[in-house]
Every structure is written in C-alpha cells, then in structure tokens.
Amino acid sequence: MHVGILTNFPTPKGGAEAVAIESARGLAEAGTAVTLIHGADGPADPMLDHPGIRRVGLGLIDVWERPAWRGAVEGVWNREAARRLDAALAALPARPDVLHLHQWTRSLSPAIFPVLARTGIPVAVTLHDYFLVCPNGVYYRFDRAEPCTLRPFSPACLAAPCDPQSRVHKAVRVARAVVQRAAIMRRFPPRRLDVVHVSDGSRARVEPMTRGAPFRHHRIDNPVRVARAAPADPASGDAIAFVGRFTREKGADLVAQAAQRAGLPSLFIGDGPLADALRAVPGAEVIGWRTPAEVEALLRRRARAVAAPARWLETGPLTVYEALAAGIPAIASDQAGAGEKIRHGETGFVVTPDVAVLAEVFGRLRDDALVRRLGQAAHARYWAAPMTLAAHAAALRDLYAGMVGAAEAPSFQRSAVM
Template sequence: MQIVVLAEFAVASGGAEKVAVESARGLAEAGLDVTYIQAIDGPVDDLLDHPRIRRIGLGNKDIWQRPAHRAALNGLWDAEAAARLGAALDALPVRPDLIHLHQWTRSLSPSVFPALFARGLPVVTTLHDYFLACPNGVYYRFDRAEPCALKPLSAACLAAPCDGRSRLHKLVRVGRSVSLRAALKRQRLDVIHVCDASVARMGTLLEGLAVTHHRVDNPVRVTKQVPADPARGDALAYVGRLTREKGVDLVADAARAAGLPALFVGTGPLENELRARPGVELVGWQAPDAVWSLLRRRARAIAAPSRWYETGPLTVYEALANGIPVMASNRSGASEKILDGVNGYSVSPELEAWARAAATLHDDARTASLGAAAHARYWASPMTLGVHTDALIAVYERILATRAVERLPADAAASAA
C-alpha cells in the first residue's frame, strides 16, 4: 500500500504533528510505503528516517510569518500552495492509494482540498481540532470562556465575537470556513476521530457534507516500566501551553484550595499571571525524557483541565502509562480513559469540583491506589504505536475496499456484496 501523509510540519512538537510523524513511522514499520509531505520549511524528526519513508518539502511559509495582508488572503485561499502540492503528488514515481491529511490551516488553506480531490484518490483527515466545522477551530467562546453552542456559520455564529485574537481574525476565519465548505461540497471525505465525543459532536456539525466517520486512538510512544509512586510526589502538575481555555488558572486555584503546590511544565500567555501566584512553580518547556523524569518524582496527579472540547491530549495517556493519576475535565476527550475515582477523576472544569478532587490527593493510600490502577488499566489495553497503526491500516483497507466495489459494474458489485 502506498500512503501519502500530509502535514505542515515534520517534527513532533504539538499534538497534531506528533501524531502525523509517529503514524508515518508506524506505517513504514508495518511494511507500507509512505511519502511524508511537509508543507512548511523546518526541522525534520528522526522518526522519519526510515527506508520506507520518502520525504518531500513544499517550501511554504507559516502564515503567521507572512505580512498581515498576505496572511489574510492566503488564509482564505492559497492557490500557489495548492499548485505546489499538486505538482508534488503528480511527480511521485508510484501513484499513491490514499492521502492522509493531518494539518492545513498554517500554510495550505482550504485550497488544499480541491488539489487532493482532483487526483481522484481517497482523502482521509484526522480531526485534531474543529477547524473542519468551526471558524476559530476549537468550538469555544473566548469572549465568554465557555464552549460554543452555536451552529457554525449561522447568523448567531457570524455575529459572535468569539475569536481568541480579534474580530478581524474572526472575519478572516469565517471567510476561510466559507471557502472550506465550498471546497468540500459534493466531495467525499473520510474523517478519523481520536475520541468518541468528537464523533458525536462533529457528526452534527458536519451535516450536509459527504463525510464518513472513523474512530482511531492516537498513538502513545511510552515504554512500559515500573509504575511511578505518586504518593511520594508533592504537586498537582500540568503539562502544556499556559492558556485560559486549557484551564491552567483552574489548576493553580484548585491546588491552592487543596493545600498543594502547582507545578507547570510549559509556557504561554498566562505565564506571568501564574508566576505571581503563591504555591506555583513554573519550569518552562522540557525535553520529553526530562518531563517524565520530573513528573514521576513530583506529581501526585496530572491535571488536564480543558474548558474547551479538547479532542485527545496525549499527556493524559502518557501519565496513565507511567502510573500517575489524572484529573481530567469532563469536556476533554481524554476523560473517556478515566474511570472516576479509580484511575483518576473526571471533573467538571469548575473550581469547587476541582478543589474537592484535589483535596483527596492528600491521602497517600488513595493516591497510591489511583496510580496503581492508572498503570494497570492502561497496560491492559495500551495505546501503542503498533495498535494505532493496525487500526489505521484497517480504516485504509475499508475505504479502499468500498471504493473498489463502487468501481465495479452493477452486477459484479452485487455479487461482491
């Protein structure tokens, strides 16, 4: 099988890039031939160094590095990027069987979709966010600090000042969503969801489009080892970007109310606000090995307090694999892996509920029990790269089999069914 993996970066930094890179590696290790197309110039992860992986760079620039007027226009429709992508696909020595898209908003724009559909190949995209339906990409009201309940591109949606940056950004993103809807109209798209909640939510938000939904967990590249001992830790810990929609202020407030230090790994807009609070420790970004070395020593639990409908934060799964309990927002897709009170807590992202759950972590025996259950339950059904790859290949095979049957004459199709 010949697969094209299309992403805007080729380094496992954020969640989407991490999944794209690791999926490409997993497919290659499973014996598939992979062409990894990197839209934006930049570093390349060592995971893409494999004899079955061919890498192609399109040479695009990140939209945030372009002049403002160019960024706005290119965000709506970037014909040059689409042409470069089309030329790269047409130059491949072997026609691919399927194209798997992971990102498109940072350089490719909605113009990427006609370029893909024009090649007559099945197109699959993984939903790491909600840009396929929602103009601001997270289905969240930044003006109200709450999840959105509006129909995308409805009159109420157009009027809402919901963007995290400005009304001008909202206007541009609405234009992009309109262009996207036009590009997807009467086209077939296979969508991979990384959590059950995304399937239910996007099934409604994408009504009117020819979308087939699939469900595949993200890969978690964690080596099984002796579980951590969270009862020896001292802090409620958070890993990720420090923003309000991710609930980092809630972590600080809940930890203080429960009498625990709050440990933050990452940077972001709320860094200075957090630094000024008592009982807060910030260590900035760290290499992955350093992060888990620190958390295995310090964390009584990992916090994932998203106020938005986050799809599948990898940190939650990595914590469970290490035997560290997780306190997760019940709005996060990752909470599906939490059995409340057994391997952590699934909690509404509100201070009283979070403080109450955090207070239970003072009990060493309870914390140790949560950690042991986290490790045991995760490794009973691990989200390894191999498991992810097998599920991904099964999706590809279903898609290709469906297309093959559709190409048969009517009588042959009936007998095949």
C-alpha cells in the same frame, strides 16, 4: 500499500503534528511505505528517520510568521501551497494508495482540498480540532469563556464575537471556513472523505453537524509514545502537573489556583500566554517546554497527578493518556475527550472545570495511599488495552484497506451545514 501523510510541519508544534509524525513511524514499522508531506520546512523529528519514510517539504511559510495582511490572505487560500502540493504529488515515484490529512490551517490552507480531490486517491482527515465545522476551530466562545452551543455557520454563529483576538480575525476565519466548505462540497461529491475522530465525544458533536456531507466517520485513538515500564510512584511526587499550552481554554489557570487552595505545589511544563500569570501564583513553578523523554522523567519524579481541566471541548489531549500509561493519576475535564479514558475514582477523576471542584479533588490527593492506589490502577488498566503506536498503525491499516475497497463510493447529497 503506500500512504501519503500531510501536515503543516515536520516537527511537533502541537498535537496534530505529533500524531501525524508518530503515525508515519508506526506505519513504516508495520511495513507500509509512507511519504510525509509537510508545508513548512524545518528540522525533522527524529521519529521520521526510518527507511520506510520519504519526507517531502513544500518550502512554505507558517502564516503566523507572515505580516498580518499576508497571513490572512494565505490562511484563507494559499495558491502557492496548492501549486506546490500538486507538483509534489505528481513527482512522487509511486502514487499513494491513500492520502491522510492531519492539519492544514498553518501553512497549507483550504486551497489543498481541490488538489486532493483531483488526484482521485481516497482521502482521510483526522479531526484534532473542529476546523472542519467551526470557524475558530475549537467550538468555544472566547468572549464568554465557555463551549459554544451555536449551529456552525448560522447567523448567530457568524455574528458572535467568539474569536480570541478580534472581530477582524473572526472575519478572516469565517472567510476561510466558507471557502473551505465550498472547496470540499464542490470537489469531493460524489467521492467520500473519511473523517477520523480521536474521541467518542468529538464524534458525537461533529457527526450531526455534517449530516448529508460526503463523509464517512471513524473512531481511532491517538497513539501514546510511552514505553511500558514499571509504574511510577506518584505518592513520592510533590506537585499537580500540567503539560501543554498555557491558556484559559485549556484550564492552566484553574490548576494553579486550585492547587494553591489545596495546599499543593503546581508544576507547569510548556508555555503560553498565561505563563507570567502562572508564575505569580504562590506554589506554581513554570519550567518551559521539554522533550518527551524529559517530560516523562519529570512527571515520574514530581507528579502526584496530571491535570487537564479544559474549558473547551478538547478532542483528546495526549498528556492524560501518557500519565495513565506511566501509572500517574489523571484529572480531566468532563468536557474533554480524555475523560473517556479515566475511571472516576479508580484511575483518576473526571470533573467540572471549576476552581472549587478541582481544589476539593486536589485536596484528596494529599493522601499518599489514595494516590498510590489510583496510580497502580491507572497503569494496570491502561496496559490491559494500551494505545500503543503499533495498535494505532494497525487501526489505520484497517481504515485504509476499507477506503481503497470503497473508492467507487455512491454520491452523497450536499449539506447546508458542511
């Protein structure tokens, strides 16, 4: 089998690219031929250095690096992206059996959907976020700092000032969502799009919103890039750790404030708009981005627990899974997909994203015996059914086999929602 994987960048600039790249490597190691097509060029992740992976760059530019007006236009509909993708697919020495799209909003745009439909090749889309149904992509009200409850594309949705930047930015995103929906509905029926969800929670939210659309829904865990090793000793750590982008919706501020209340240091690995505010909190240490190997070493040395108290309905943050794999207790929001992998009180805690609630849980983690017990249980439970790259690749191969077998799918009724 030959699989074409599409994403924005050849190096991780977020979870979507990381999963796309790791999927490519896992499939190649399992003997599947892979062509990874990325919109923007740049240094390639070392994981793509495999004889079974062909890499094709389209030479596009990240819309975030464009002047605002041009970024808005290309973000809504990038004709050049469509043209280059069409040419790249036509130039491949072997036609892919399946195309798998991981992200398209930064360099590719919705203009690629008609190109994918015209190929006649079965297409899968992994939902690392909510851009398939939500204009701002995270189904979150930034104006209210709470998850959204509005029906996507309803009058209330379109009028809501929910964008993190401005109403003008919301208008651009609405335009992108409208043309994206039109491109999918006009081009794909009677064909199907196979939609892959990375958590039960995100599937439960998205599937009802897309009833009648040409989708088949699947559930596959993201891979976790952690080699099996002896469990860490979190009781020897000193800090509550947060790994990722420092934003309010991800709850970085909650970790700093709750750790301070609990009398524990907090360690922040990553970057984001809250970096300066975090540095101002007593006991908080901000150290910037690190390589995956450096992150694992830091967590094994410093973390009593890893916290991801997202305010938004996060689909499945990898940092929680990586902590469990290393034998470090994890604390996740009850609104995030990662909470599905935590046994509350046994391998970590699933909590409301609230400072007082988090401070109480963090205070309990001052107990060395409890922390050590949680870490050992986390390690044992994770490795009893690990989310390894090989397991992820096997699940994908099963998905692709089913897609190829169902290529002549029946027509689906169009949906008013999607």
